[in-house]
Amino acid sequence: TLHVLDTNVDQFVGIPYAEPPVGKHRFAKPEPISKPFPNIIDATKPKNSCLSPIQLSPDSPLSEDCLVLNIWTTNTTALKPVMFWIYGGGLAAGSIYQPEYNGSALATNDVVVVSVNYRLGPFGFLYGDREDAPGNVGFYDQLLGMKWVRENIHSFGGDRDQITIFGESSGSESVSAHILSPLSKGLFKRAIMESGANMYNKDRDVVNKTKALSQGKAIAKQLKCNETEDWIQCLRRADARDIIKYWDLFDTYPVFGTEFLPIRTQQAFNEKKFNTDVDLIAGITQNEGSSFIKAVIKDPAHMTLTDFNNGIKAFDLLGYHNINVTKVTDYYLKGVNTSSPAALLQSFSALAGDLPLGCPTYLFAKRFAQTVKESQRVYFYELLYKSEWFAKQNNCSATMGICHMSDIPFVFGLPLLDPHHYSHNDIYYSKVVMKMWSKFATYGNMDSDWPQLLNDEPMGAPKVHEYNGTALATNDVVVVSVNYRLGAFGFLYGDREDAPGNVGFYDQLLALKWVVSENIHSFGGDRDRITIFGQSAGSQSVSAHILSPLSKGLFKRAIMESGSVMVNKNREMVTKPEALSQAKAIAAQLKCNESEDWIQCLRRADAKDILRYWNPLATFPVFGTKFLPISARQAFKAKKFNTDVDLIAGNTRNEGTSLTRGLIKDPDHMTVADFYNGIKSFDALGYHNLNVTKVADDYLKGVNTSSPAALLQSFSAFAGDLGLVCPTYLFAKRFAQTVKESQRVYFYELLYASEWFANYSQCNISTMGICHGMEIAFVFGLPLLYPDVSTPEDIFYANVVMKLWSKFAACG
Template sequence: MCLSRIDLVSMRLLFLTLVLPSLALCSTVDTPFGEIEGFEHITEQGIPTHVFLGVRYGQAPDVHGRFKKPEMVEKWAPFTHSAKHFGAACIPFTETFLIPDENYSEDCLFMNIITPTLAGKDLPVFVFIHGGGYEIGASNHYGYKRLAERVAAEGIVVVTINYRLGPFGFFSLGDSISPGNMGLWDQTLALRFLHEVLPSFGGDSSRITVGGHSAGSCSASALQFSPHSNTLFSQAILMSGSTLSEFALSQSVVEESKKLAEELNCLDKSTTKTLDCLQERSAHEIIQAVDKIGTTRRHTNILKFHPRFDGEFFPHAIERLAKESPRKRTMSGATDQESAIFVLFEELSFLTGLALSKPNWATYSRENLIDFIETVVVTDKEHHDSASAFRRHLIDFYVEKDEKKGDAQFYLQRFSDLASDLQFLIPLYHEIQIKLANNWPSFLYILQHSAKDSPRDELPVTGAFHGDEMAHFTDSNGFYPVKDGDDEFESFGVNFATALVNFIKNGDPSSPAFSWPPVTKERPFQHASITSKMTLKKEAYRSDAARLWLESVPQSVSGELLRKTRLPGAEALIVHTEFMLLLFSLFLPSLVLSSIVSTPFGEIVGFEYVTEKGIPTQVFLGIRYGQATNGSRRFEKPEMVDKWAPGRIAAKRFGDSCNSFTSSHVPGTTYSEDCLFINIITPKIGKANLPVFFYIHGGFYEAGSSTYFGYKKLAEKVASEGIVVVTINYRLGPFGFLSLGDSSAPGNLGLWDQTLALRFARELLPSFGGDINRITVGGHSAGSASASALQFSPHSNTLFAQSILLSGSSLAEFAQSEMVVEESKELLREFGCPVTSPQLGLDCLRQRTPEEIIEAVEMIGTSRRHPNVVKYNPRIDGDFFPLPITELSKTAPKKRVLAGATDQESALFVMNEQMAWIAAIALGKDEQESFSREDLLDFIERVVVTNEEHGSSARAFRQLLVDFYAGTDDGQDSMVYLQRYSDLNSDLQFLIPLYQEVRLNLRNNWPTFLYVLQHNTRSFPREGFAVQGMYHGDELEHFTDSYVLHPLKPSEQEDHTFGKHFVASMANFIKNGDPSSPSFSWSPISKARPFQHASLAVDMIFKTNAYRSDALRLWLDTIPQSVSGDLLRKSRLPGTEGLIVHTEL
């Protein structure tokens, strides 16, 4: 109920004492969404403000809305939205924090608005995000009265918001279906909604300051950098929290989410099925399950549910985002004893695994502190060979420096210091320095006033605790309420609140009585020390701790390892200090010295990466080898990059990946037409004549990137063996392989890119210690087929000496087909571009954006139900391939070749419906369960051997395949026919083309070592799968940072033994031209034994007969007798002029 102003004139003072907002004056505003009715609140100073509580900004979730991005509320006009009571709070992650009489719901996306006047205009705005470790808290806990008194009354529109918490807001299974960060998307939506309604409340959307405390501060920090939110406000106030804190950005949430799903009996290999199951669980069941698996952990990252790098909200590392984001003025700081409340109060043990019970305060000892350092902060499991030196630094500093032996209070203080440094202070310093490097004006503060009250007097640690400042501008009192009469504490609060208000209004916290300059390169840690007085200090607060973490520790522990453990989220620790002279260059990818190499093109600056075994390697990422291929260069051969000397380029991050279908996009990767980059990993600068491994990624010519394969494991497994490793990008899909079948658009541009990369690498390799006469070109899948093609083309075959072909041949139908011409013409028709005039058609396509082209391809279809599932691939063009492969092989320089396949290549595609976008032969789960002989016969008749393609030969051809793959017995279960279906596709796409190429090599006297990978992994048992064995790509994780279906488990020794055998064979071949080792003799194929091979599993066995000799006999003997070779070349066995049959069969 609202009372009229006339009724209240004589009774105003009485009614001002009433706490129920519904009995106050009505305040009504008209917004683009409809009317909102709030109430008037008069401050203690008699200043009227207008309060609107529980304003809905997000839709109520439907039955399947959990774990999804929020949707903006719909307009409610012509109705009036009542906004006189706080909306429901978002459900916390544990029953422990369910406050009696509090209203909790999943329908909780509400905000509250407090404005000084409804007639105002262009007022500054303060959006406050509550804390609570991303797992607890609500906007109603901060009330509205003191925000009105201390902030809104100063002419500022104040907004507080709810956002989803715990598993409801941050659950993630680590993939694009369940990426996490929903709570951050909620906050972003709240900002977008505000932009719509702020003018109605007098607010200026161009003067928004986003601030928060603790996790709310980390959120504000994150919102500054994400491209989805960084244009929605102009300033930030960060109170005790940075997105660079370990608890604010960690991949550990994925494992915790899986544990939760498992506890609820929902965990499935399919993310979609897992989420569907969780949708069926009640919110109460979910938080009960969290209680069962544990609400916290004894770890430096105490939280279980929080943000993570997802590739979408955070598409890049924070440093890069900071560089690309609009600059913001920032006021940020911390208290001097942040973590004291977490280590001293067992009442918070549901939130922090670091809490000590009060009886333990008196007995806390040196041994307890050292144990914490050894078992929590620096563990052997996480830090390996660096652990001992890392621990020594921390023990020296936190235990032994000025040690008061036997003094429990001393050790408790140091325990609190260590936790505070790790969780709050050092991440704050990181962020300040990143901003300084990018010229963001930043004002730094440290709160150092300790409240005077009896509970604090009993504590062994004194100072300003986490949250002490809240009582000075919100209705929250922090952990301990402040006693009346503490004038110094009140003065401290006035100082802080005044600085806050000044910054919101002016972008500068200074006042007439106190000049507060921002940090500078000369004084990067100067700060305001805020107590009952304001003091500007030019040196860093806890400068010795800053020196420890930003200088001493990085000299013992690589930055790469620190980012994985104690100092996550940053690619660089940028330190400009008065006690250190620019220890590292800006944006150094790790905490090590730069690696600088002088090349014929100019200097290149990379970084050192120390392997887990302590072997130093030098890494150079994102070296441009080709000019950007956009605009007029689209669909043209690549051009080599110009020399940049006397300049210097930074090579510390992967370059952009080449455009590919959106279904293949990986979170955190940028896609572009400016993508021709290589990466070099070398064992040690200064060495000479090292062998080189030039690796080409796969992805069926339509997806993939060198970025996906990383550099760490290539350094660990290959470069550390004395080999220079090179990985490359090349154009994909229509950008790399579009062809109109004539000289204006012959296709094969991706192969020309690879050739240019080889030429460029040969210019650079001597500078990196590589021998250009010892280059081995290798790849996997389409990368292997590319390496195969490069062996034969006269444009590339003199550029390297050896090849490693992992599951791919240029004789495979997907690697060489004229079908690309018709697909390319269909793309032109989709845009209405002329097809009959190729040049005009290309000019028309050049007017389209990459996104439009990709969207058009996806509209047409990215794959086909055909043995050649690939739509854009190489073809015999008369230029890159001036003749058929068989003819080119006769004149190409001889090469030594290591080539092979897995025993179940196509199982990856046929058994995995998530691959349907690239392989239309994929079967869904239901199709697999019911797959029958009739389904297999239908596939043979309608897909493999059609009347249209094979004419009068079709019947005989089909019967041969039916007899071999389907048999005559119709009583088998679906698993038998699924195995046969997989075998047929594996033979067609991988095994038979491999055998054809091997025999071609034998005819031309190329030394060729053949293998078949036959290890059935134990890391992810394929129980219930009809097809067992090694799938396409299973070998990759043994030498790259990529895996196909699931990562290897460290505990599965057999898997690692297999991997060790395989990688050792590969390294031996790269170095010696022979994969043999002292313990295993591996002979090349010979005319007497043309298919002898190494069978690689946990044990290595040499076999003199062919793998799947019956399939070999079928395709290379029986079928050619029934179907002409010319017809086979046009259909199922392209690329050869004849089927070369030398058999022992």
């Protein structure tokens, strides 16, 4: 048992799932274990890695006797989803004992993690065109591993009916092979493909049966097998290392037209002959090809146009047949300075990524999505961020971008296991990715705002646009919604006129002016009766406009739904010096020269690179600026805010429940230590100088601290109060105390939620209560737009809320 991230994780390493594939079993399908082991299996020490010319796991000797698997689980009582990992390595290298595939951190996300060894190179993919050497036996190993899991995983706390297979590189290709294979039908429910798919040349596969057979016989010939004897039996007698010596690492491919892969991928999609009952995530890194250039280009740093053309031709030898060199060159060199080695290298890197990884992965996912249509969920991603530490360990320099394999540390939570070497951003990003992967393994979907591939709307019934203003507009009001810049683009602070910070608020301001000054009357709107309203950060924006002298006279009323910019008593969430240093840190990351204008440097940078280094949790308005000259407390004290406004403000009953899971690693097993650490984590989110002892004493008064459920409830109350409830209530209270009876000020608490909207928003009402955001359904009348999934109570409540809001907008 390991103690990982404050969680006990049971680790079982090297559990055999097949008979040793040696002797007569070399090149043959794996055999299930025929009889019980006489002794207890020692699952505390690594066993063998599968034989390969490359040793990737120093703690595990190489051997043909290698068909074992690892398991990580947090408990064996309640059944949890299973994540079945298939490692990469070109089908010629790799091991479950590689340190980067440590599943312990991922297992703390309430999943059981399994990783499987499978035969590699000639031992896994030599094709003999016969029953006892059918080819693709590495895939058969994975298949038998899956069958073992279905039969046994309940003993380790895993749900056999909730298996997600996932892999990277050739592991991702393996996942695609199981999606295609009739032999894998029904063995898994979901799949994640990270950078790879068995979908290459349109006209023919990388290797056909004839070529694969000749490759196998060529090795037999090299080993002096007599032509009159059985060449497979001769190879079975040969020394394994002699076989490896004559096997081309770069020539390890699956063979189609076989029992495991009876038809080509394109044909399988055309005829709908694949496993269609699977949800899928697929994706790539931004610069897949940069890691492979040296395999085909001798001197990348001094690359020439001739090198570029020869590089394309070299791909033909690697199995990517019939490439039209002229067309490919024209496409990838369009607009490129061909006298610049760096420019040629960048273009060739794009080609080297697209050809073997980017295009196959995307096209596989696209054809899958086109075929299964809405019966399954299909998502696609591109990784735009990397860990500098992991990149350095894998020879991925800054000039190479987001290399192949850059996803591995985040999927396996390596930054949490080794925080000394990884950055805070790495840790945050890893938590996000692990939650996404484990959530998909549990529910089969991503977050509601993640669009499906080929369908810009989330899966589910119904497909919801939360901010659809049509129903609200039937209440005799004109509804306007506005886009504004976000994150770094909306709130990066440069301490200068052309980068003043808060420009997202300036966007809202300009839209208000557009509405007020000259346009809304054309749409039937009264410019003198404008109510601004928003929820969460939108509610904070409303409070900012109430405070800002620049927004004076542009609106008559305001509605703040769960949020305001009134947080710390003693200081703002971010000071001007802090905001400036955050911005300059991004410029430093992007190698902006200290002697140049750093803002201009950031303006020239790729927007995605800026996003990569911006911490989304550190997006705050900056006070002491033109838009917000003084803090909220100072403004109320000096009566320097827009006092001529009527106001509704409010919150939901359980604002904090949606925030808790982002701060507490294992809410279902929460401890007092987690409670204290959770309070401390708010400091990093901008809630400074919290007196942890006083807060804990207040929220734990009378609470059974040995009960995880009671601790979670108290922490949720604290998280909601600190982040949303207190700021909203105190803003409204100070506003009302200052304007007195000159304006109308109301406050509400939402005590009811629509169950279908809650489910759509991943809010379990029975355990999480009336979550943050639950008023949205009623404010926008969604139950009236989606009556088939709404209750009569939902519809009634939406009618009431819309009338309240629209009456306030009309009459104050």
